[in-house]
Amino acid sequence: MAELSVVVYGRNVQGHLPEALEELADAAPAVEVVLAAVGASAQEAAARHPYVTVVPLPDGTPDAAARAASAARATGRWLQFVHSKDGVPALAARAVAERAAALDDTVDVLLTDHVRSTWRHSRMPSPDGRFLAKPGRRDVPPADCPDLLRVTPLLGTRVVRRAFWQAYESERAPSDQVAADDELFTAYALLLTAGRIATHDQVAFEDRQLRAESLPPVTADDRFALLETYERLLNLAADRDGGPGPSAVLYAAMVSASLRIVARDRLPEPAAREFFRRASHAAVAHRPPGYRHPGGLEGVRRRLLEEDAYAKYRTFQAVNQRRRKVRSAVGAGRAAVGRKVRGARYHQDLRRPIDSNLAVFSAYWDRGVACNPAAIAAKLAELAPHIHPVWVVAAENVPLLPPGTDHVVPGTRRYSRVLATAKYLVNNANFPNAVVKRPDAVHVQTHHGTPLKRMGLDQLDYPAAAKGLNFHDLLARVDRWDYSVSSNSHSTQMWQRAYQSRYVELDYGYPRNDVYYSATAADVRAVRERLGIAPGKRALLYAPTHRDYEATWTPRLDLATLADRLGDDTVLLVRGHYFYGGTVTPLAGLRRAGRVIDVSTYDPVEDLALAADALITDYSSIMFDYANLDRPIVIYADDWETYAKTRGVYFDLLAEPPGQVARTQEELTRILTSDAWRDETAAKARAGFRRRFCEFDDGRAAERVVRRVFLGESESSLPPITPVDERTPAPAPAPASASASEEATP
Numbered sequence: 001m002a003e004l005s006v007v008v009y010g011r012n013v014q015g016h017l018p019e020a021l022e023e024l025a026d027a028a029p030a031v032e033v034v035l036a037a038v039g040a041s042a043q044e045a046a047a048r049h050p051y052v053t054v055v056p057l058p059d060g061t062p063d064a065a066a067r068a069a070s071a072a073r074a075t076g077r078w079l080q081f082v083h084s085k086d087g088v089p090a091l092a093a094r095a096v097a098e099r100a101a102a103l104d105d106t107v108d109v110l111l112t113d114h115v116r117s118t119w120r121h122s123r124m125p126s127p128d129g130r131f132l133a134k135p136g137r138r139d140v141p142p143a144d145c146p147d148l149l150r151v152t153p154l155l156g157t158r159v160v161r162r163a164f165w166q167a168y169e170s171e172r173a174p175s176d177q178v179a180a181d182d183e184l185f186t187a188y189a190l191l192l193t194a195g196r197i198a199t200h201d202q203v204a205f206e207d208r209q210l211r212a213e214s215l216p217p218v219t220a221d222d223r224f225a226l227l228e229t230y231e232r233l234l235n236l237a238a239d240r241d242g243g244p245g246p247s248a249v250l251y252a253a254m255v256s257a258s259l260r261i262v263a264r265d266r267l268p269e270p271a272a273r274e275f276f277r278r279a280s281h282a283a284v285a286h287r288p289p290g291y292r293h294p295g296g297l298e299g300v301r302r303r304l305l306e307e308d309a310y311a312k313y314r315t316f317q318a319v320n321q322r323r324r325k326v327r328s329a330v331g332a333g334r335a336a337v338g339r340k341v342r343g344a345r346y347h348q349d350l351r352r353p354i355d356s357n358l359a360v361f362s363a364y365w366d367r368g369v370a371c372n373p374a375a376i377a378a379k380l381a382e383l384a385p386h387i388h389p390v391w392v393v394a395a396e397n398v399p400l401l402p403p404g405t406d407h408v409v410p411g412t413r414r415y416s417r418v419l420a421t422a423k424y425l426v427n428n429a430n431f432p433n434a435v436v437k438r439p440d441a442v443h444v445q446t447h448h449g450t451p452l453k454r455m456g457l458d459q460l461d462y463p464a465a466a467k468g469l470n471f472h473d474l475l476a477r478v479d480r481w482d483y484s485v486s487s488n489s490h491s492t493q494m495w496q497r498a499y500q501s502r503y504v505e506l507d508y509g510y511p512r513n514d515v516y517y518s519a520t521a522a523d524v525r526a527v528r529e530r531l532g533i534a535p536g537k538r539a540l541l542y543a544p545t546h547r548d549y550e551a552t553w554t555p556r557l558d559l560a561t562l563a564d565r566l567g568d569d570t571v572l573l574v575r576g577h578y579f580y581g582g583t584v585t586p587l588a589g590l591r592r593a594g595r596v597i598d599v600s601t602y603d604p605v606e607d608l609a610l611a612a613d614a615l616i617t618d619y620s621s622i623m624f625d626y627a628n629l630d631r632p633i634v635i636y637a638d639d640w641e642t643y644a645k646t647r648g649v650y651f652d653l654l655a656e657p658p659g660q661v662a663r664t665q666e667e668l669t670r671i672l673t674s675d676a677w678r679d680e681t682a683a684k685a686r687a688g689f690r691r692r693f694c695e696f697d698d699g700r701a702a703e704r705v706v707r708r709v710f711l712g713e714s715e716s717s718l719p720p721i722t723p724v725d726e727r728t729p730a731p732a733p734a735p736a737s738a739s740a741s742e743e744a745t746p
Contacts, residue, residue: 001030002030002075002076002091002097002098003030003077003097003098003101004030004031004032004078004080004097004100005031005032005034005072005075005078005079005162006024006032006080006082006225007036007067007071007106008020008021008033008082008084009038010036010038010064010083010084010085011038011081011566012041012042012493013085014039014085014214014500015083015495015496016084016085016497017041017042017045017085018045020082020084020085020088021048021052022086023089023090024093025089025090025714026090027088027090027091027094028330029051030097031076031090031093031240032050032051032073032074033049034053034055034073034287035052035054035055035070036057036066037055037057038059038061038066039057039058039394040059040365041493042084043055049100051525052376053074055073063183064181065208068082068169070171074094074162074302076162077100077101078096078097078100078110078159078162079159079165080096080156080159080160080737081158083155084157085208086205086206086207087208087357088156088204089207094230096112096159097197098132102441103198104637105139105163106139106193106734107139107195107196107197107198108161108190108195108196109159109164109190109194109198110197110198110200110274111125111148111157111158111191111197111199111200112132112199112200112205113129113201113203113204114126114128114154114157114205114206114207115205115206116206116207117204117206117207117208117209118209118211119350119460119500120457120477121460122461123206127152127311128150128157129151129201129257131147131148131151132151133200133201134147134199135148135199137198138198138199139196140197141195141242142191142192142194143246143623144248145197146246146248146249148191149188149191149250149253150249150253153184153187153188153354154183154188155187157204157205158190158191159185159204161198164194164195166194168189170188172363172445172530176276177440182229184229185229185232185233185490188233189236191246192242200416210500211457211500212476213479213501213672214500214502215364216502217481217502218272220263220267220268222738223261223275225256226257226261226277227258227278227282230250230253230254230257231254231282232656234247234250238616244288245692246287247286249285251288252547252605254282254283254286257731258282259279259302261279262313263317269401270451271543273310273589276310276313277308277310280308281308283306284306285402287306291414297320300316300608301316304316305455317617321597327715336545337373337470346416346419346434346436349417349421350438352417353365353421354423354438354440358387358388358389358421358422358423359377359389359423360389360390360392360418360419360422360424360425360426361373361376361377361389361390361427361638362392362426362427362431363427363429364429364448365449366394366397366410367392367393367394367397368393368397368603369402370428371428371448371603371604372446372447372448372510373426373427373428373446374604374680375512375515375701376426376446376705376706378404379511379702379705380710382625383710384710384711387710390406390407390408390418391405391408392410392415392419394409395704399653403405404533410432411422417648419431419435420436422441424439424444424660425442426443426446428445430445430474431443433476433477433479435480437479442483443480443483444481444483444705444709445478445480445481445483445484445499445503446485446511447485447495447510447703448621448627449622449624450488450490450693451491451494451621451650451651452621452624452650452651453619453648454498454647455494455498456478456495456497456499457475457497457500458497458498458650459498460647461650462646465647474499477610478499478500478501478503479501481501482504483505483506483709484503484506485510485511485701486505486506486507486696487506487513487624487693487696487697487701488624488692488693488695488696488697489507490650492505492507498631505710506705506708507696508701508704508708508721509697509698509700509701510701511607511702512604512625513628513697513701514697514702515606515608516610516625516697516729516730517698517699517727517728517729518699518700518730519610519730520730520731522610523610523719524610524730524731524732527608531573531597531602531607531608531611532597533597533611536569537569537571538570538571538613539570539573539611539612540570540573540613540614540616541575541599541609541611541612541614541616541626542557542559542572542573542617543605543608543616543622544556544615544618544636545614546617547639547643556636556639557665558665559572559574562663562665565669565673566669566672566673568595570672571700573597574597574599575600575605575608576708588622603623605624609622609625609629610730611721611733612626612631613732613733613734614631614634615630615631615632615634616633616634616672616679617633617634618634618635618636618638618643619637619647619649619653623635624660627658627686628694629717629730629732630676630690631681631730632659632660632733633657633659633682634659634660634662634668634682635654635659636665637656637661637662638663638664638701646699656689658686658689659677659687660676660677660682660685683703691724695721695724696721698722699727700719700721700722703718704718704719
């Protein structure tokens with residue numbers, strides 16, 4: 001029997017659960033891991049870890065019920081409760097188990113230190129060390145060391161003896177579900193009700209704080225409930241009769257929290273006034289005997305609170321805010337004036353009415369008509385022709401637009417007006433920082449790939465990839481999103497984690513991938529003819545990705561040698577900018593002979609995928625889209641370790657590839673000159689990859705987006721997603737050629 005059971009509970013928020021389980025992998029079997037698997041994604045994550053005891057629970061199970069169900073299955077003498085968003089390093093768990101093993105049954109709680117992580121900073125130390133160090137290695141009752149109640153109230157830092165936890169749960173009235181669901185209450189109550197407390201002044205828990213804008217908005221009722229929690233705790237402390245120390249600490253925490261809410265929360269005025277009144281009543285009713293106000297401004301605030309002098313408090317607050325604003329305005333004045341002048345026209349246009357029949361589209365930072373926005377615009381013309389599309393296109397790309405495309409160029413007068421007045425704004429990247437999110441406007445973020453490499457906030461620890469990205473500006477852009485389109489559950493979770501805000505996830509598939517199910521054999525033949533691929537030739541699309549850590553491109557393959565080894569029956573479609581230029585290269589002759597075709601500037605890329613018999617790539621997101629076609633994929637990963645460490649990745653591609661993997665050019669050549677590229681092993685890997693990453697792509701993604709966003713149809717009325725095994729992708733080139741021969745036969 002393990003000394004310690006780590007109980008992991010809660011919904012798989014923002015996809016952190018697999019990471020939490022992976023951290024604990026090295027702690028088994030010395031530490032037991034019990035998972036309250038709430039929902040399918042949690043159960044799927046647990047399936048990868050055989051050392052985990054799984055307690056399957058339906059979606060919507062409250063955290064308190066999940067903790068109780070898992071604790072009932074735990075066998076360890078001690079329990080540590082860890083939310084799925086948080087973490088416990090394996091070494092830390094083993095250290096806690098060793099510390100707990102030395103404690104006898106008179107100790108009920110082992111209190112540990114922690115670190116805190118946010119979207120911006122990782123593993124910041126806590127302020128709790130000085131409190132944890134006070135008892136040393138002694139165990140003490142709460143009354144003898146009330147400063148232990150100053151330790152941050154996190155349930156994950158309270159390691160509790162299982163028998164004590166069972167007694168605590170049984171003594172709780174069944175009707176008091178509010179207290180059970182309140183982790184703040186539970187974190188404090190465990191210390192108040194413990195007979196003796198021991199400390200472990202080492203980090204044993206990582207508190208991952210989610211960005212507030214990614215969570216449901218905090219309401220006035222939530223703030224009233226917080227005040228009620230503190231009052232319940234003060235009543236509990238009085239009932240336990242543990243002396244004045246614990247009550248004084250809790251009282252100080254309640255008053256500080258109340259003043260912080262009044263000062264920082266933007267509650268509606270009636271709610272703010274009511275909260276102040278209730279906080280004033282609580283501050284007077286629970287004020288400890290002999291209590292003395294602190295000095296300075298804080299003392300003034302507390303006196304005004306106890307007097308219920310709301311109007312005076314707001315006046316006092318406004319005076320202090322004006323003083324700070326005057327100081328900051330001196331330095332920022334000129335810059336602010338400049339921004340106002342430059343944005344004058346745009347802000348004038350923002351006063352115009354919203355045009356409910358106007359939609360603005362942009363793709364790849366104003367490159368042109370492409371990707372998911374293009375597929376949505378095409379379906380919009382079919383299902384909602386009354387909505388007029390306007391594309392934002394950089395001046396140098398205007399000549400490449402399809403004839404008749406209504407467009408605006410950034411910086412022009414009409415550009416300002418359409419951005420200010422359009423009802424719908426659709427982009428696969430982001431609109432500029434200066435674009436204002438009007439209340440009646442709808443912003444749709446379509447993205448442009450499934451993430452293997454780390455994105456958004458997850459780039460914080462990868463400066464080679466972030467390259468000076470301003471994460472505050474990024475989040476301001478993200479906060480404009482109303483909808484985020486996703487093609488699979490992996491993407492949905494990673495977007496929630498990398499772009500934390502309150503947008504609605506549209507798990508509909510990528511509209512640009514619809515063509516992989518609607519294209520016919522004739523369409524495939526037509527693309528191959530446009531590219532100059534002779535009938536009967538094998539076409540391999542080679543599409544490598546960019547390396548953030550390289551200042552200039554470094555060739556990863558000797559394409560001339562590869563083309564020679566593959567022979568005359570194979571054509572390489574090479575999508576990249578790296579082998580052409582003003583000088584003659586070894587590929588020049590191969591291009592003239594038709595054995596290498598430069599498709600670097602060919603759009604759309606979906607045509608290239610339809611034309612190819614197989615895909616060769618490294619870490620490009622094209623692999624996820626190409627998998628929809630159920631055709632062979634070969635990964636050329638000669639620098640995987642370097643890429644993973646410098647760019648950051650969400651999963652080990654080499655462990656879960658879409659087909660065969662080559663680490664050297666010789667291995668790649670061997671795969672492509674044999675049947676390995678399309679053998680049973682490759683097909684099996686591709687099938688698993690396709691089920692995971694083509695989850696929502698079934699050919700009707702654009703229709704779902706248009707019906708839901710532009711036509712306002714309900715979720716239940718949208719076309720259901722066809723299971724992967726029941727879909728029929730576009731025909732492969734060989735069957736397409738065969739179909740052409742049959743059509744030509746009299």
